[in-house]
Amino acid sequence: MSTKGEHHTVPLSVLLKRELANEKIENPEIVHGQASQSKKGEDFTLLKNECQRAMGDGVTTFSVYGLFDGHNGSGAAIYTKENLLKNVLNAIPSELNRDEWIAALPRALVAGFVKTDKDFQQNARTSGTTVTLVIIEGWVITVASVGDSRCILESAEGDIYYLSADHRLECNEEERERITASGGEVGRLNAGGGAEIGPLRCWPGGLCLSRSIGDMDVGEFIVPVPYVKQVKLSTAGGRLIISSDGVWDALSAEEALDCCRGMPAEAAAQQIVKESLQAKGLRDDTTCIVIDILPQEKPPPPLPAPKKQQVKGVLKSMFRRKSPESSSNADKEYMEPDVVEELFEEGSAMLSERLDTKYPLCNMFKLFMCAVCQVEMKPEEGVSIHAGSSYSRKLRPWDGPFLCSSCQEKKEAMEGKRPSGSRGRHGSDSD
Numbered sequence: 001m002s003t004k005g006e007h008h009t010v011p012l013s014v015l016l017k018r019e020l021a022n023e024k025i026e027n028p029e030i031v032h033g034q035a036s037q038s039k040k041g042e043d044f045t046l047l048k049n050e051c052q053r054a055m056g057d058g059v060t061t062f063s064v065y066g067l068f069d070g071h072n073g074s075g076a077a078i079y080t081k082e083n084l085l086k087n088v089l090n091a092i093p094s095e096l097n098r099d100e101w102i103a104a105l106p107r108a109l110v111a112g113f114v115k116t117d118k119d120f121q122q123n124a125r126t127s128g129t130t131v132t133l134v135i136i137e138g139w140v141i142t143v144a145s146v147g148d149s150r151c152i153l154e155s156a157e158g159d160i161y162y163l164s165a166d167h168r169l170e171c172n173e174e175e176r177e178r179i180t181a182s183g184g185e186v187g188r189l190n191a192g193g194g195a196e197i198g199p200l201r202c203w204p205g206g207l208c209l210s211r212s213i214g215d216m217d218v219g220e221f222i223v224p225v226p227y228v229k230q231v232k233l234s235t236a237g238g239r240l241i242i243s244s245d246g247v248w249d250a251l252s253a254e255e256a257l258d259c260c261r262g263m264p265a266e267a268a269a270q271q272i273v274k275e276s277l278q279a280k281g282l283r284d285d286t287t288c289i290v291i292d293i294l295p296q297e298k299p300p301p302p303l304p305a306p307k308k309q310q311v312k313g314v315l316k317s318m319f320r321r322k323s324p325e326s327s328s329n330a331d332k333e334y335m336e337p338d339v340v341e342e343l344f345e346e347g348s349a350m351l352s353e354r355l356d357t358k359y360p361l362c363n364m365f366k367l368f369m370c371a372v373c374q375v376e377m378k379p380e381e382g383v384s385i386h387a388g389s390s391y392s393r394k395l396r397p398w399d400g401p402f403l404c405s406s407c408q409e410k411k412e413a414m415e416g417k418r419p420s421g422s423r424g425r426h427g428s429d430s431d
Contacts, residue, residue, distance in 0.1 A: 012099040012343065027138050028237055029294045030063050033266030035273040036287040042070035043244055043285035044077045046085065046133075053089075053101075060098055062137040065289055069149050069244040071207075073127035076214030079120045080129050084213075087119075088112030088133075090374050102140050106228045106344050109133070109144040110354040113213065115373050117224035118410050121216040128207070128215030131226070132164055132242050136293065139233045140343065141240070144226035146211035148245045152253045155340045156236030160253055163240075165227035165347055167211040169200040175210035176200070178349055182221035182416030211349070220413035225354060227347035234339050237293045239268075246286030247272060250279040265290040351411050352385050355401055371401040372410070383408040 034045055046066035052059060064085055070077030091108035092101060113131070130147020143151050145164035153161040169176055169186055176186045185203040188196035199208050205218030213224045241256055251259070251272070259275045260268035269290040276286050348354055355371045368377050371385060382402030403411060 012103055026296050027061065028233075028235075029296055030136060030291060031265045031294065032065065032289060032291045033264065033269040034287070034289045035266075035269040036285070037246075037273055037277060037282055038285050039282050040070075040285050042074045042077055042129075043246075043287040044068045044070070044074070044081045045287065045289060046081050047289070048085070055095065055097055055101060060101075060137065062135055065134045065136075065240075065242060065291060067130075067132045067149050067242050067244060067287060067289060069130040069147065069285065069287070071128055071130075072215075073125070075123075075125045075127040076120055076212075077127070077129040079123075080116055080131055080213050083119065084112055084116045084131065084133060087115045091115075091371075098137075102137055102142070102230075102343075105135060105137075105142045106144075106230060106346065107355060109142070109226055109228055110351070111372050111374075113144065113146065113224045113226045114351070114407075114410065117213045118373065118407065120214055126215070126217040128209075128212040128218070128222075130167075130209065130244070131213055133226075134163075134240065134242060134291070136291070139235060139293075140230065141233065141293075142228065142230040142344075144228045146213060146224055146226050147209050148248070149243065150245075150248050151240060151242045152256070153231070153233075153238050153240050153340075154257050155238040156234060157339060159340065160257065161231065161340065162253070163229045163231065167209050167227075169202060169208060169210055172210060175349075179210055179221050182414070184219050184221045184416075220410070221416055223349050223414045225349045225351065225414070228344065230342075230344040232341045232343055233293060235295055237295050238340070239265075240289075240291040240293070241272065242289040242291070243272065244285060244287045246280075246282075246284040247276045247288055249284070250276040260290070265292045349414070351403075351414070355385050368402065370404040370407050372403060372407040375404050377402065377404055381405070385411075 030049065032047060032049070034047065036043060045068070046064060048064040050061045051064060052061050066081065066084065068077040068081050088108050088111070091111040092104045096104060130149045132143065132145045132149040132151050134151060135142045141153065141163065143163040145151065146167060148166050148168045149164070150162070150166065151164040153163055155161065166172060167175060179186055179202055186200055187203060188200060189198045189206065191197045201208050202210065202218060202222060205215065207215055207218045207222060209222065211223050211225065215222050239257070243256070247256065255275070256272050260271040263271060269288045272288045272290070273286050346354065368382060369375070370377060370382070381404065383405065385401050385403055
């Protein structure tokens, strides 16, 4: 996982030209199944096939799958399930064509996650939830995640890809450093007499995670800013597994995939949950969603045989990336081979980085609209996302995008620039 620095991406225009050239613009067939065993009743799922939207160049469909693993109650998980997708879609300008809409998703996901968290915390409830949200548009998969639920992909070529990040403090040093720099404390539960037990937690509150939606009693440096990864499958398809930590505490990615090899999606989800319970027992809510992304029934048109050495080299790599310097030959370079390609990856917790306009889209973001909550503002009301930022790009503090005053306060709290409530260290049943 990379969270900082320049990301070399494949231009969407190049991918679409290749699809048109090969007459493979057809959408895949998507089949899903889910299974769950409940202990606390705090896991919830969102399954929406073939959502339709009008766009600048016609009508397109997309599918959405979400897993929400609540803790300290189910309020945050239920609220997020009911509101997150709406908030994400509202952050995407209307009348974008297909490739613009896909390119806008990573930024809209960040805005939608932060708005959902901000709105939920206004209800003064203290539960929290992990979130893994998957949006599939054509052959492009976009995953946004906070917490320790995970999404993995096995491509038809047999490679495994990790499409989410693990925000457990125990295994993420960068997140531990971010929290302590923002004013939080990271340590284990004090059992008395100097003895410390259990996993690393954030204090106040005792949460094991560094990112979630909700958890207002823990401190606002526990942020809702998601890690986002976007990839394009080969037209041979693949299998996605989205599971809560009840599965991943018991099974590795390889074990989860192997135990359901050859099974249809519904049976596969049931088998993964069964294997998890056999390995560890029912210690937590255990939920699994399996999504098969399959080519349509009719065979694709024949393709020129790729060079053997080129295919071999690419299949050994995690993703095929393209440096901007060599983009002049992009059309020729990307005609073959047809493999999984990375379009976007970013995990920074800084809104000044995540909401900056990085996409070559005309008139994408309205100047006087809050980049998070989409409220319209007067010109003198907005605060630049870059105000007070040490962001490395040479941007002036009066450059947009802009935040309303309440979202600016939220941003400052997440960055430790205004005090949050302080509490003593105590036990917690938080995930």
